[in-house]
Amino acid sequence: MFQDIRIVLINTSHxxxxxxxxxxxxxxGFTDLVLVDPVDFDPKHPSEVSVAMATGAADILCGARVVATLAEAVEDVAIVMGASARNRHIPWPLMHPRQAAGKAITVLKNEQKVALVFGRERTGLTNEELSMCQVHVHIPTNEEFSSxxxxxxxxxxxxxxxxxxxxxxxxxxAHYSGDWGVxxxxxxxxxxxxxxxIEHLERTxxxxxxxxxxxxRQLMPRLRRLFQRAVPDKIEINILRGILNMVKRNHDK
Amino acid sequence: MFQDIRIVLINTSHxxxxxxxxxxxxxxGFTDLVLVDPVDFDPKHPSEVSVAMATGAADILCGARVVATLAEAVEDVAIVMGASARNRHIPWPLMHPRQAAGKAITVLKNEQKVALVFGRERTGLTNEELSMCQVHVHIPTNEEFSSxxxxxxxxxxxxxxxxxxxxxxxxxxAHYSGDWGVxxxxxxxxxxxxxxxIEHLERTxxxxxxxxxxxxRQLMPRLRRLFQRAVPDKIEINILRGILNMVKRNHDK
Known part of the structure; x- marks a missing residue:
């Protein structure tokens, strides 16, 4: 599914x-980069700063395809999603990134391509470019600083x-334990x-x-809650009981 | 809730x-930035490149608090979440960012502080720093390029x-229409x-x-499916029927 995502950057200045x-x-995990009419960039002779910023992704940078128009960039794409910084005059199907990702998955499962289109640094996508997208995606930024x-x-x-x-x-x-677990x-x-x-602790x-x-009073219920909540593993219980044994031995001296 | 999130950067080089x-x-929407022992940065005399990269966030940059240790940075914090690039020898409660955000919310609702801690550019957080966190957060990056x-x-x-x-x-x-809607x-x-x-279309x-x-054949069922799926609004239906009327008038000439 990763190979069917295309990142399209339009008219990037820097x-x-x-x-x-x-x-x-x-x-x-995405590799398909298309540049629409970049202001000052040629993948055959990438600028020093672009390579520096790419670090280990120079292969993506130098493998980028350059085209003249958005239409060319998305010719073979089923769903075009345009990143939109603000609400437009004519409403459009407007999704936050998670909704858009859910939509994208339904298409990717079908082995069809999805393009994510990003506009110019200052002005974003034009209305004409946005009108070529099926979906507008808006990242819910701080209203006072959406830059x-x-x-x-x-x-x-x-x-x-x-x-x-x-x-x-x-x-x-499956790959994250959460609080504990896998x-x-x-x-x-x-x-x-x-x-x-807990009984050993209480005796001690x-x-x-x-x-x-x-x-x-509430001492033992509180201590029990603490250790229940921590969900100790077997080794940890052994360590704790070892400490209790040593406390007892010191006390009995 | 926004004011209770703290971003902590440790030993940042650049x-x-x-x-x-x-x-x-x-x-x-977050404003509380704490820098632990930054390599080459003083908020009172921020470097040119730092101000350029901050753009409109120079207020956050110049308002950053500088401290010597992670312990100082998180003294008043209830839950410390450390960004971890890789699995450690001793497993720790390991969450992906969405799990961590869910955990953070439970604390923020209680008006207690949550810190997100980020390590050095090349080496991340030390094991000692990670051991001061309740939760480790890992962004599920590309295994071949996690930089x-x-x-x-x-x-x-x-x-x-x-x-x-x-x-x-x-x-x-509530603020996103999804396919249509709000x-x-x-x-x-x-x-x-x-x-x-649809009947008008069929007659035409x-x-x-x-x-x-x-x-x-399957012409009308297919056209009906297309227009049902698009969920047209009232104005769009009027426009479409206007077109049909004009087609008819041209045909009758």
């Missing part, structure tokens, strides 16, 4: 931004599409082990006279 | 990246937190209007002998 955009898209760098916009939209692709391939939640190094403790530790606290059994 | 990060966070610019990482995490905040305030889907300029056509148009196609009523 070649450094083209380099940054190439880097941004490559970090998200998103073009490479940052490429980064955010590429990120959303990558997240949607990974999710559609069940590769997202890919944890040790098995989690079971409830017998946790209860054994009584022994060292931190806990008064005739007036226990 | 002041241009600090400027870009300031811009990235401001576009997402995300630090300001791009700030952009992506800030974007996810902004999306989560807007969503929690019901400000997200904030559309005209009322959508109702089914009587759509059916009236018979009149101009494009449609043979004795052998209609």
């Amino acid at each position: 070649s450094g931004n083209i380099g940054s955009a190439a880097r941004a898209m490559k970090t998200m 998103l760098n073009v490479a940052s916009a490429v980064q955010v939209l590429s990120y959303e599409i990558r997240m949607a692709i990974l999710d559609s391939q069940d590769k997202l939640d 890919s944890w190094d040790n098995d989690l403790a079971n409830q017998k082990e946790i209860n054994g530790f 606290l009584v022994d060292i006279e931190f806990l008064d059994p005739t007036n226990p | 002041s241009g990246n600090i400027g870009s990060a300031a811009r990235a966070m401001k576009t997402m 995300l610019n630090v300001a791009s990482a700030v952009q992506v995490l800030s974007y996810e937190i902004r999306m989560a905040i807007l969503d929690s305030q019901d400000k997200l889907d 904030s559309w300029d005209n009322d959508l056509a109702n089914q009587k209007e759509i059916n009236g148009f 196609l018979v009149d101009i002998e494009f449609l043979d009523p004795t052998n209609p």
